Amino acid sequence: xxxxxxxxxLGAAAALAATVGAPLTAAAADDHDSHQDHGxxxxxxxxxxxxxxxxxxxxxxxxxxGGGHHHGAGYAxxxxxxxxxxxxxxxxxxxxxxxxYSPVPTPxxxxxxxxxxxxxxxxxxxx
Amino acid sequence: MTxxxxxxxxxAEEKRRFVDALIALKRSGRYDxxxxxxxxxxxxxxxxxxxxxxxxPSFLPWHRRFLLEFERAxxxxxxxxxxxxxxxxxxxxxxxxxxxxxFLGGTGRSRxxxxxxxxxxASTGNWPINVRIDGRTYLRRALGSAVRxxxxxxxxxxxxxxSTYDMAPWNSASxxxxxxxxxxxxxxxHNRVHVWVGGQMGTGVSPNDPVFWLHHAFVDxxxxxxxxxxxxxxxxxxxxxPNVVDLNETMKPWDDxxxxxxxxxxxxxxFDAA
Numbered sequence: 291x292x293x294x295x296x297x298x299x300l301g302a303a304a305a306l307a308a309t310v311g312a313p314l315t316a317a318a319a320d321d322h323d324s325h326q327d328h329g330x331x332x333x334x335x336x337x338x339x340x341x342x343x344x345x346x347x348x349x350x351x352x353x354x355x356g357g358g359h360h361h362g363a364g365y366a367x368x369x370x371x372x373x374x375x376x377x378x379x380x381x382x383x384x385x386x387x388x389x390x391y392s393p394v395p396t397p398x399x400x401x402x403x404x405x406x407x408x409x410x411x412x413x414x415x416x417x
Numbered sequence: 418m419t420x421x422x423x424x425x426x427x428x429a430e431e432k433r434r435f436v437d438a439l440i441a442l443k444r445s446g447r448y449d450x451x452x453x454x455x456x457x458x459x460x461x462x463x464x465x466x467x468x469x470x471x472x473x474p475s476f477l478p479w480h481r482r483f484l485l486e487f488e489r490a491x492x493x494x495x496x497x498x499x500x501x502x503x504x505x506x507x508x509x510x511x512x513x514x515x516x517x518x519x520f521l522g523g524t525g526r527s528r529x530x531x532x533x534x535x536x537x538x539a540s541t542g543n544w545p546i547n548v549r550i551d552g553r554t555y556l557r558r559a560l561g562s563a564v565r566x567x568x569x570x571x572x573x574x575x576x577x578x579x580s581t582y583d584m585a586p587w588n589s590a591s592x593x594x595x596x597x598x599x600x601x602x603x604x605x606x607h608n609r610v611h612v613w614v615g616g617q618m619g620t621g622v623s624p625n626d627p628v629f630w631l632h633h634a635f636v637d638x639x640x641x642x643x644x645x646x647x648x649x650x651x652x653x654x655x656x657x658x659p660n661v662v663d664l665n666e667t668m669k670p671w672d673d674x675x676x677x678x679x680x681x682x683x684x685x686x687x688f689d690a691a
Contacts, residue, residue: 375550375621379472379601380464380590387550387621390459391600391608392563407619409529411551416460 337365340398347408349401351376367401372413376400387416419488419686421638424501424515424631425508426689432520435501436536438494439627440543447490452548452624454670455483459621464588467660469669474583474653475662476599477640478679480633482671485685487630499686502634505610506570511560521628523560530557530616537627546617546625556626557616564612572604573639580647587654587661594643594650598636607636641682652676 339352351367367374367386375387376397383393388404404413427435442448458470458479470479484500491498508515516523522535532555537544539555546554561567579594589601600608610632611618617625624630644650656663664677 375460377463380586380588387456387460389619390621390623391611391619393601408551411553413551414549416550 337397340401342398344402345405346410347405349398349405351397351401365397367397367404369401369404369408369413372415374401374404374413375416388413419492419499420689421499421634421686422501422689424503424520425513427501427520429519431501434495435491435498436520438491438498440536441494442490443544449548451483451487451490452622455624456548456550456621457670464586464590465660468588469662472589472596472599472601473661474587474595475668475676476595477637478652478676479662479668481637481640481679481682482668482674484630484633484637486671488686500630500634502638502688503628503631504635505567505613505632506573509567515628515631516560521631522556523558525556525558525560525616529553530559532556532558532616546622548622548625549617550620550622558618558626559615561613563615563619564609567613568604568606568609573606575604576606577639577643577646580650582650582653585654587658598639598643606639607632637682638688641688644680652680 337351337353339350341348341350343349348370349368351365354364354366365376365378367376377385379385379393381393383395384397384400385391385393386400386404388407389400392403394400394403422431439448455470462468462471462473464472469475470483488498488500491500503515511524515521516535518534520535522532522537525532532538533540537556539545544556546556576594576597579597581593583595584591584593589596589599592602597603598606600606611623614626614628614632617623618629618632652664654661654663656665662668662676665675667673667675
C-alpha cells in the first residue's frame with residue numbers, strides 16, 4: 291500500500307469527494323493517480339478520488355460503500371453527473387461500458403477514454 | 418442442416434437474405450432483446466464475482482448458445498439463413514467486401530463516427546440504436562483507428578497451440594487458451610477485434626453492430642479448431658468452482674444447458690470448410 295501516506299495527506303479531500311456530486315476543487319488530488327491507482331488486489335481503499343474537467347466534460351470518481359448499482363466495483367465514476375459503469379480487472383486495470391474491451395490503468399483514464407468516445411454525447415443512466 | 422460459411426464466400430443472394438433477416442428481427446424488436454441480454458452480462462460478469470458470459474471459462478459455450486439463439490431467430494424469418502463468420506486474419510482491411518454497401522457498410526465518417534452507407538446506416542431508417550449507453554441513436558464505427566492491426570494468422574495459431582483450455586483463477590488473469598482467445602492476456606484476439614471496429618462494437622452494447630455475430634461466429638469456429646487440435650483437452654473446471662460455470666452446471670440466462678452440452682457444435686451447425 292504505497293499510497294498510505296498520500297491518502298492521509300489527502301484525507302480531507304477524499305472525505306469530501308466521497309459525497310456524490312460534492313465539488314472537489316483541490317487540484318492536488320488529481321495529478322498523480324496514474325501510478326497511485328495501481329492498488330493490486332487490496333481493494334479500492336488505495337484509489338484516489340478525482341474531479342476535473344476533461345475536454346469540456348466534468349469527470350469525477352470516488353470509492354463507494356459498495357452495493358447499489360456498482361456490481362461490487364467499489365468505485366463510481368461520473369461524466370457530467372451521470373454514472374459511467376466501470377469495472378476493475380484482476381490485474382488492477384480498468385474498463386468502462388463505453389470502452390469495454392480496452393483496459394486502461396486507472397478509473398480516471400477510463401473516464402477520459404469515455405469522454406473521448408462519447409464525442410459530446412450524454413450518458414444514458416444504466417438501470 | 419445449417420452450414421456457417423466464411424462471409425467472403427457468400428453470394429449476393431445470401432448476403433441479401435442475411436441482411437433482410439437482420440432488418441426484420443430489428444423491426445420486430447427481437448434483435449434488441451439480444452443487445453439487452455449481452456449488455457446485462459457485460460455489466461454483471463466480474464473477475465472476483467459471478468461470471469458467466471465473459472472473463473470466465475464459459476465465455477465460449479455462453480457465446481455459442483447466444484449465437485445459436487440468434488441464428489434460430491434469423492431462421493424463423495428466413496429458414497435459408499445461417500450465420501456467416503468473419504475471418505479477420507484474412508479479411509483484415511477496410512476494403513474487405515465485408516464492409517461494402519451491399520453487406521455491412523463501411524467505416525464511420527470522421528466527425529461523429531456515423532456509418533453512412535450500407536443497409537445499417539441510420540439514414541435508411543432501418544437500424545435505430547435503441548439499446549444504448551449514450552444519447553446517439555446511429556450506428557458508429559471507426560475501423561482500424563483505436564488499434565491499427567487485426568490479429569494475424571500467426572497470432573491465432575500461437576493461441577490455438579495452447580493445450581490447456583483454461584486455468585485458475587478462471588478470469589481475466591488466467592493463462593490458457595480461453596483467456597488468450599478472449600484477449601485479456603497475451604497477443605489479444607477477440608477483444609482487439611472489438612476495439613478495431615470501434616463505435617458500438619467497443620462497448621457493452623456491441624451486438625448493435627451486426628458484425629458482432631460474424632466476429633463471434635469466427636471466435637466460435639476457432640474454439641472448434643482448437644478442439645480438433647487438442648482432442649484430449651477437456652473443458653475445465655470440472656466441478657465445485659464458486660462463481661464459475663463448471664462443466665455440468667447450467668448457464669444463465671437459459672438455465673437449461675451446460676458447457677458439456679455445447680462442446681460439440683455439429684448437432685446444430687457445421688462449417689463450410691476445414
